[in-house]
Amino acid sequence: MASYQEMSKEELLKEKESLLKAYEEWQKRGLTLNMARGKPSAEQLDLAYGLLNAVNGDTILDMNTEIDTRNYGGVDGIKPAKELIASMVDADPEDVIIYGNSSLNMMFDTIGRAMMKGICGGTPWCQQKGLKWLCPAPGYDRHFGVTEYYGFELITIPMHEDGPDMDMVEKLVSSDPSIKGIWCVPKFSNPQGYVYSDETVRRFANLKPAAEDFRIFWDNAYCVHYLYDEVKIPNLLEEARKVGNEDLVFEFVSTSKVSLAGGGIAGMVASKKNREDALKTLTVQTIGHDKVNQLRHAVFFENGKKIPSHMKRHAAILTPKFEAVLDALERDLGGKDCGSWVKPLGGYFITFTTLPGCATRTIQLAKEAGMTMTGAGAPFPYGKDPEDSTIRIAPSYPSLADMKMAADLFTVCVRLAAVEKLLGE
Amino acid sequence: MASYQEMSKEELLKEKESLLKAYEEWQKRGLTLNMARGKPSAEQLDLAYGLLNAVNGDTILDMNTEIDTRNYGGVDGIKPAKELIASMVDADPEDVIIYGNSSLNMMFDTIGRAMMKGICGGTPWCQQKGLKWLCPAPGYDRHFGVTEYYGFELITIPMHEDGPDMDMVEKLVSSDPSIKGIWCVPKFSNPQGYVYSDETVRRFANLKPAAEDFRIFWDNAYCVHYLYDEVKIPNLLEEARKVGNEDLVFEFVSTSKVSLAGGGIAGMVASKKNREDALKTLTVQTIGHDKVNQLRHAVFFENGKKIPSHMKRHAAILTPKFEAVLDALERDLGGKDCGSWVKPLGGYFITFTTLPGCATRTIQLAKEAGMTMTGAGAPFPYGKDPEDSTIRIAPSYPSLADMKMAADLFTVCVRLAAVEKLLGE
Numbered sequence: 001m002a003s004y005q006e007m008s009k010e011e012l013l014k015e016k017e018s019l020l021k022a023y024e025e026w027q028k029r030g031l032t033l034n035m036a037r038g039k040p041s042a043e044q045l046d047l048a049y050g051l052l053n054a055v056n057g058d059t060i061l062d063m064n065t066e067i068d069t070r071n072y073g074g075v076d077g078i079k080p081a082k083e084l085i086a087s088m089v090d091a092d093p094e095d096v097i098i099y100g101n102s103s104l105n106m107m108f109d110t111i112g113r114a115m116m117k118g119i120c121g122g123t124p125w126c127q128q129k130g131l132k133w134l135c136p137a138p139g140y141d142r143h144f145g146v147t148e149y150y151g152f153e154l155i156t157i158p159m160h161e162d163g164p165d166m167d168m169v170e171k172l173v174s175s176d177p178s179i180k181g182i183w184c185v186p187k188f189s190n191p192q193g194y195v196y197s198d199e200t201v202r203r204f205a206n207l208k209p210a211a212e213d214f215r216i217f218w219d220n221a222y223c224v225h226y227l228y229d230e231v232k233i234p235n236l237l238e239e240a241r242k243v244g245n246e247d248l249v250f251e252f253v254s255t256s257k258v259s260l261a262g263g264g265i266a267g268m269v270a271s272k273k274n275r276e277d278a279l280k281t282l283t284v285q286t287i288g289h290d291k292v293n294q295l296r297h298a299v300f301f302e303n304g305k306k307i308p309s310h311m312k313r314h315a316a317i318l319t320p321k322f323e324a325v326l327d328a329l330e331r332d333l334g335g336k337d338c339g340s341w342v343k344p345l346g347g348y349f350i351t352f353t354t355l356p357g358c359a360t361r362t363i364q365l366a367k368e369a370g371m372t373m374t375g376a377g378a379p380f381p382y383g384k385d386p387e388d389s390t391i392r393i394a395p396s397y398p399s400l401a402d403m404k405m406a407a408d409l410f411t412v413c414v415r416l417a418a419v420e421k422l423l424g425e
Numbered sequence: 426m427a428s429y430q431e432m433s434k435e436e437l438l439k440e441k442e443s444l445l446k447a448y449e450e451w452q453k454r455g456l457t458l459n460m461a462r463g464k465p466s467a468e469q470l471d472l473a474y475g476l477l478n479a480v481n482g483d484t485i486l487d488m489n490t491e492i493d494t495r496n497y498g499g500v501d502g503i504k505p506a507k508e509l510i511a512s513m514v515d516a517d518p519e520d521v522i523i524y525g526n527s528s529l530n531m532m533f534d535t536i537g538r539a540m541m542k543g544i545c546g547g548t549p550w551c552q553q554k555g556l557k558w559l560c561p562a563p564g565y566d567r568h569f570g571v572t573e574y575y576g577f578e579l580i581t582i583p584m585h586e587d588g589p590d591m592d593m594v595e596k597l598v599s600s601d602p603s604i605k606g607i608w609c610v611p612k613f614s615n616p617q618g619y620v621y622s623d624e625t626v627r628r629f630a631n632l633k634p635a636a637e638d639f640r641i642f643w644d645n646a647y648c649v650h651y652l653y654d655e656v657k658i659p660n661l662l663e664e665a666r667k668v669g670n671e672d673l674v675f676e677f678v679s680t681s682k683v684s685l686a687g688g689g690i691a692g693m694v695a696s697k698k699n700r701e702d703a704l705k706t707l708t709v710q711t712i713g714h715d716k717v718n719q720l721r722h723a724v725f726f727e728n729g730k731k732i733p734s735h736m737k738r739h740a741a742i743l744t745p746k747f748e749a750v751l752d753a754l755e756r757d758l759g760g761k762d763c764g765s766w767v768k769p770l771g772g773y774f775i776t777f778t779t780l781p782g783c784a785t786r787t788i789q790l791a792k793e794a795g796m797t798m799t800g801a802g803a804p805f806p807y808g809k810d811p812e813d814s815t816i817r818i819a820p821s822y823p824s825l826a827d828m829k830m831a832a833d834l835f836t837v838c839v840r841l842a843a844v845e846k847l848l849g850e
Binding site for chain 2 (some may be wrong): 037048054057104114142145149260286292293
C-alpha cells in the first residue's frame with residue numbers, strides 16, 4: 001500500500017475524494033456506535049450470574065468467616081475475601097484491607113486521608129504547599145482527575161513500552177520533596193496496554209524519594225485480565241520489602257471487571273505500617289464495608305481459585321473484539337504511514353496514535369458519522385494531549401458485529417483526517 | 426420501696442451487705458453478657474433472608490432501572506432505590522442520592538468534601554481556622570468521633586425530652602460563623618430515645634446561621650424503627666423549603682437496621698443545590714456505588730412498600746427485650762431514688778441516669794461480674810460525661826433470656842454503686 005507521506009498532492013486529493021465518498025456512505029447509515037467506554041459487555045456480566053445467588057442464609061451460617069457478615073464490624077474485611085483479592089496479585093492475605101465496590105473510591109480516600117492526617121504521622125498534605133503528582137501519560141483520566149481534585153500539580157511522565165520513563169521518575173522523586181505520589185497501571189496500562197518490565201518494577205521498588213510521605217499508587221486494575229496467555233510481572237510490594245522499602249507501596253485491586261462493574265469488591269495491599277495508618281481513619285469513617293458482598297465473592301470464586309478459569313471466559317468474549325479492531329487497522333491502515341498502534345495482550349484498550357494534530361479531527365469525524373469515542377486529550381493530565389495524536393479505543397462494550405462496523409468507520413475517519421492534514425487543510 | 430436518699434447510714438450499710446451478697450452470687454456464675462452494642466440480633470438479620478436471593482439474572486433484565494445495575498455508572502443511584510429511601514422519611518425521591526452501605530461513611534465524606542472544597546463554592550473548611558461543631562449530648566459517639574477526626578472543637582448542647590436546647594442552638598448558630606454544623610438524631614435519639622418536638626424541628630428549619638456554610642446533619646437513623654406505634658415528626662427539608670432555607674439540611678438514612686447492618690444501602694436527602702455540589706465530588710470519587718445491592722433492596726422491599734410490615738417484625742423481636750430491661754428497672758429501682766430512665770418508643774437504646782458520679786463505678790461493677798456495657802462517657806464529646814451519670818443500654822443484640830439476666834445484674838450494680846456513693850466511699 002502507498003504511504004500517505006509519499007503521495008503527491010494529486011494522489012492525496014484523489015484519495016480524499018474516495019474517502020469522502022466512503023465517509024458519506026457511513027453518515028447515511030445513521031448508526032449509533034460507541035467505542036468510548038471501558039465497560040464490560042452484558043455478555044461478560046452474565047458470566048457472574050451465579051454470584052447473585054452465591055450467598056443465602058445457609059451459606060452465612062456455613063462459611064467460617066469468624067463474624068456474621070450480615071452484621072456490623074469487620075472494618076478491614078473478611079478473611080476469605082482477603083484471600084480472593086490476594087490471589088489476584090500474588091499477595092499475602094494478611095497485607096490486604098477490603099473496601100467497598102470501587103477501587104477508585106479507595107484511591108480517592110487514600111489521598112483524602114493523607115490530605116487530612118498526613119502519611120503515617122507526617123504533616124497533613126493540606127498543610128503543605130505546591131504539591132505535585134507524577135502522571136505517566138497516556139494514562140487513566142480518572143486517576144488524573146482525583147489528583148487534580150485534591151489540588152496537585154500534575155507532572156507528565158512519558159510512557160514507554162516497558163513502563164514510565166524511569167530515569168525521569170527517579171530524578172524527580174529523589175530530588176523534589178513536593179512530589180507525593182505517582183499513578184501506575186503496571187499491567188496492561190490504560191490505555192496503551194503496556195506491561196511494565198521487570199526492571200521497571202524493580203526500579204520502582206528501589207526508589208529513594210526526597211519526601212518521606214511519597215507513595216506509589218500501584219493500580220493493578222488489569223492484573224488477571226489477559227486476552228491470551230498469562231503475563232507475569234514482579235510483585236512490587238515483595239520487591240520493595242527486599243530492600244526495606246515496603247512502606248512506599250499502595251497497591252489497588254478490584255473485581256469490577258472480574259465479577260460485576262457495579263457490584264464488585266475492592267482491596268488495598270500494603271505494608272503493616274501503611275495498613276495500621278489507614279485503619280486509624282477507616283474505623284472513624286465506617287463500621288465496615290459490605291461484608292455480605294465480600295462473602296458472595298469468596299463463595300463464587302472459591303476464595304480466588306476460580307478466578308483464572310473465569311477470566312478465560314472473559315477473554316473468549318473480549319479477544320475477538322480486540323482482534324476485529326486490530327484486523328481492520330492492519331487491513332486499512334497498514335503501510336499508509338497515517339498512524340500507529342500497539343497490539344495489547346490484556347486490559348481493556350487499544351491506543352491508536354494518529355499523525356500529530358489529527359486526534360481531535362478524527363474523533364470529530366467519527367462523531368459526525370454516529371460513533372462516540374473517548375474525547376481527545378482524555379488520557380493526559382488536564383485533558384491536554386500535547387501532540388493531539390492519542391486516541392483510546394475501548395472494544396469491550398459493543399457487540400462483535402457493532403465493533404467490526406465501528407472499526408471500519410474508524411479507519412475511514414483516521415485516513416480522512418490524515419489526508420486533510422497532509423493537504424494542509 | 427424505700428428511697429436510698431432517705432436512708433440512715435445504718436440502713437444503707439445493711440442494704441449494701443445484702444447487695445454485695447447478691448453481687449457475689451452473680452460473680453460466681455461466671456457469665457459473659459453484653460449490653461454494649463447497638464447491633465441487630467441474628468434473629469433480626471434472618472428477617473432479611475429473602476433479600477439475599479432477591480436479585481438474579483432475570484430480575485436484572487425485568488426491572489426497569491434504566492441502567493444495567495451490574496455495570497458502571499449511575500453515580501447517584503437507581504430510581505427504585507431512591508424511592509425506597511425516600512419512603513422511609515417521606516421525602517421526594519428526586520431529592521435522594523444513594524451511597525454505599527454506610528450512612529456514617531456518607532457523613533464522613535460529606536464533611537471531607539467540605540474540608541477540601543467548601544460548601545457550595547464557599548471557602549474550604551480546611552482553610553478556615555477555629556471551626557466548631559454543635560453536639561447535642563448525650564449523643565452518638567461515632568458522630569462526635571467524625572468531627573473530632575476533622576479537627577472541630579466540639580460544643581456540647583444539652584438534650585431535653587423535646588430535642589436539643591434550641592435557645593442555645595439558635596443563639597450560638599446565629600452569632601458564631603465558626604460553627605459549621607450540628608449532629609441531630611431527630612427520632613428516637615441515640616441514646617435517650619427522645620423524639621424532637623414539632624416545634625424543635627421547625628426551629629431547626631428556621632435557623633439563621635451566621636455562617637453561610639453551616640449545615641444541619643440530620644441523621645434519621647431510626648426513622649422507621651418503632652417499638653410500638655408509628656411516631657411522626659415534621660419533615661425538616663420540607664419545613665426548611667417553606668421558609669427558603671432548604672440548603673441548610675443534609676438528611677441521612679440507611680437500611681442498616683432495616684435489612685442488614687453489614688450489607689444495606691444508605692442515602693442522603695438534600696436540596697438540588699446541595700446535591701449538585703455533592704455530585705461534583707462524587708463523580709471524581711467513584712464511577713458508582715453498588716447498584717446491584719440497591720436493586721436487591723428495591724425488589725425485596727418493593728421500592729419501600731414493604732418497609733412498615735418488615736419493621737413490625739423487628740419490633741416483635743426487639744420490644745420484649747426493651748420491656749425486660751424496663752421491667753427490671755421498675756421492679757428493682759422504682760422508688761429508690763438511685764437513678765432514672767426514660768421509656769423509649771423506638772430506636773436502639775435505653776439511657777439510664779445514675780446518681781452523679783456513679784456511671785463509671787456501675788459499669789465497672791458490671792464488668793467485674795462478666796457484663797460488658799458501653800463505656801462511661803461514650804455518649805459525650807471527647808468521651809467525657811461531666812456528671813459521670815449516663816449509661817447507654819443496648820438491648821437488641823443478646824437473646825431475650827440473656828437480656829433478662831443482664832438487666833437483673835445491672836440493677837444490682839446500680840444499687841451497689843449508689844449505696845457506696847451515699848456512704849461516701
